[in-house]
Amino acid sequence: MKADKEHWASRLAALAAEYEVPGASLAFWSGGDLYECATGVLNTITGAAVRTDSLFQIGSITKVWTATQLMLLVEQGRLTLDTTVAEVLPGFRVGDRKATETITLRHLLTHTSGIDGDLFVDTGRGDDCLERYVTACATLEQTFPAGGSHSYCNSGFVIAGRVIEQVTGQVWDQALREQICAPLGLAHTWTLPEDVLRFSSAMGHGDDGGLAPTWGLPRSIGPAGLICASATDVVTFGRAHLTPGALLAEPAVMREPLVALPNPHCGGRQWGIGWSLDAWDGHQVAAHTGDTIGQHAALWVLPELETVVAVLVNGGRSVEFQHRLISELLHSLHQLTVPEPLAPPTEPVDVDTAAYTGVYERAGSRIQVSSHGGGLRLRTEPTGMLVGLAQPRTLDLTAVDATTFVGRSNGDATWDAVVFENRPGGPSYLHYSGRATPKTG
Template identity: 80%
Template sequence: MKADMEHWASRLAALAAEAKVPGASLAFWHDGQVHKCAAGVLNTATSAPVLTDSLFQIGSITKVWTATQLMLLSEQGRTTLDTPVIDVLPEFRLGDQQAAAAITLRNLLTHTSGIDGDLFLDTGRGDDCLRRYVAACADAEQTFPVGDSHSYCNSGFVIAGRVIEQLTATTWDQALRDQICAPLGLTHTWTLPEDVLRFAAAVGHDEHGAVAPQWGLPRSVGPAGLICATAADVVTFGRAHLTPGALLADPAAMRQAQVDLPNPYAGGRQWGIGWSLDEWDGRQVVSHTGDTIGQHAALWALPEVGTVIAVLVNGGDSVAFQHHLVSELLQELHQLRVPAPLGPPAEPVEVDVDAFTGVYERAGSQIHVTSRDGRLCLRTEPTGILVGLAQPRTLDLTAVDATTFVGRTDGDSMWDAVVFENRPDGRSYLHYSGRATPKIS
């Protein structure tokens, strides 16, 4: 079906208003062309309008770009996904040096390294910032043994970025331009603020619509989440993953399942190389989302129908907004039904919750799980550099089955899924927000 862009511009504006999203940009590839529209403002303090060529922070979608860079180097024979990191970075150290010696590039790109990896450390603006970040990981602990499970790991992608620097003899930022931006003709994709400032760029906003206290993350976490781009550039990148030879000889290799996710209710059932993998209405969907300080991005690609969609926003109830928008869009274009997120069951489920209470902790977050009257309550507290940037959250949990719960904060329309895991060896984990958080007490 041909896209009616007057209709989609109207729906983008209406859905953004309902979700209190200050500004949004939509682009999608369908029927042989890129369609794009925009709505709202880049900054509530200035009322500068969002244009289709405005740049937003795409956050962790950057990880797919970093994974693509390593896949390109692998196709060129300069490394392999099963090369140990220490073979490229002999100086690589962790708190558990046996783990450091065992971690491969594949472990980094599939979040199976086990590194406790939400270290948002500012190591300066110099070209040596990734080298210094990797050196600072020498005390990082293991959440689980290498390859034993899946836990979203920002640090792993910074380490991957440093591998790229070593193999290309340049900075990660320059390698990104050389390997991806230049070949695809991307003129509105940048990583450093001095480059972004040459364009109309969004700022993040808090839940009340106020401008966020900080514009961006430090350069040292670049390979994990520092790209700024237009929605159209993100779509062009996504299309390259459906087109052999556009970048990679075999982009489908990145869409092959590598690990099942312990919490399959939060955006995907499996993980590939850099991509989250799912199935909607019988069709494969590869995707990634990205959160920065008050900005949120989402990229979906459907290989079987060739459609690629990118939605970039700078605040508001972003998750609900993006879900409603992509649901309407795919229903209109392909009569494809996007599954609703997991919610409470129709009938209450009785669960003995006492085994799940306690304190769970990982880098950047401490989670307290308490019970009252047979119900669980989860409260997250940011720690370290995230204090003041990430907000505490409290979820009253409702059981879906013996180990799966859902909850949402006041004002949110979407439910979050939480999965508890008690292992036979005595280890216990809480799987939430893509992370495996070990129980410490």
């Protein structure tokens, strides 16, 4: 079905206003045609208008690009997914000796390394920043043994970026340009601020609508979340994953389910190589989202429907906005129904919650779960470098079943899912926001 560009430009503007989004850019490819539209402002102080070629921070969608870079090296026979990191990076070390010896590239790309991996540390602007970051990983502990579960791991993708540097002999940014940007003709995809500022580019905004406290993340986080791009360039990259030979000879390999997620209510039920995987109305969806400092991005690839959608925003109620937009768009294009986020059951569920109370901790976050009003209250506190960038959150949890709960902050319309896991003879975990956080007290 052909899309009506004027209709979607109008809907983008209306939804942005409804969800208090300062500026947004939408691009999608369907039925063999590319559509792009934009609305709002890049910066609420300057009032500069968003254009279809404006650059936004795409955050963790960068991880799919980094995974693609490594898969290109795998196809060339220079690595395998089961190559250990230590084979490529002789100085690599994390806090656990066994993990140091056994963590493979497959573990990194599927978030199953077990590394406590939200280490946000600025190791400078030099070309050695990834090397210095990997050195800093020597103190990181394991949340579980390598391969023992799934926990979203930013550090794992920075390490993967350093592997790319070691194999190609180039800094990650340059390897990205030669492996992906140049072959696809991506003229609006950059990583460093001095390059981004040559273009129309977005500034992030906080919950209060004001400018974010800083523009972006340090260069050391590059392979995990530093790409800035136009929505059209993001769609072009997504299309390459539907076309054998555009980048990879067999891009579908990255969409093969490899890991079942312990919390399947956070945007996907499985994980492949770099991609979060789900099925909507029986159609596979490979997706990734990205959050930086006041900017939010989402990419959806539906192989069977030959449809790719990217939406980039710089603030506002982004989760609600993006869900509403993709729901309307896919229903219009394909009569496809996007699942609603998990919500409380109509009838209360009686659960003994005593075993779930306590303190759960990982790098960058401390979570307190306490009894409250016959149920549970969850309080997250950012730690380390994330203090002042991430905000504390308090969720009053409602049971969905014996181990699954939902909660939301005051004013939020979307419920967040929390899954508790008590391992016989082992640690207890809280699975929330894609992370496995072990109970420490």
